[in-house]
Amino acid sequence: MTKQETKAKCIYKIEGLFRDLNDKEVEEFKQWARDNYVIGSPISSFWHPVVVEECIMMNEKGDALYLIEGGEW
Numbered sequence: 561m562t563k564q565e566t567k568a569k570c571i572y573k574i575e576g577l578f579r580d581l582n583d584k585e586v587e588e589f590k591q592w593a594r595d596n597y598v599i600g601s602p603i604s605s606f607w608h609p610v611v612v613e614e615c616i617m618m619n620e621k622g623d624a625l626y627l628i629e630g631g632e633w
Contacts, residue, residue: 578608590614 581589593614597603599622603615 581608581610586610593618 589608589610593611597611597615597618599618603612605612607615
């Protein structure tokens, strides 16, 4: 389990602090993450779990794309 996945699980434990979203809102929150989150930057524990999950996915995809394009760490 990655550090980000562990952090996400901790956030989901307190998910009761976040409101439930309808399908339209879920897509809007995911889009917000895509528009505003910079891959590799910290993920705030104050963000809704839907945003956190999208940011984690962006990081995972970003890492894969970086390696595919021949990047070096």
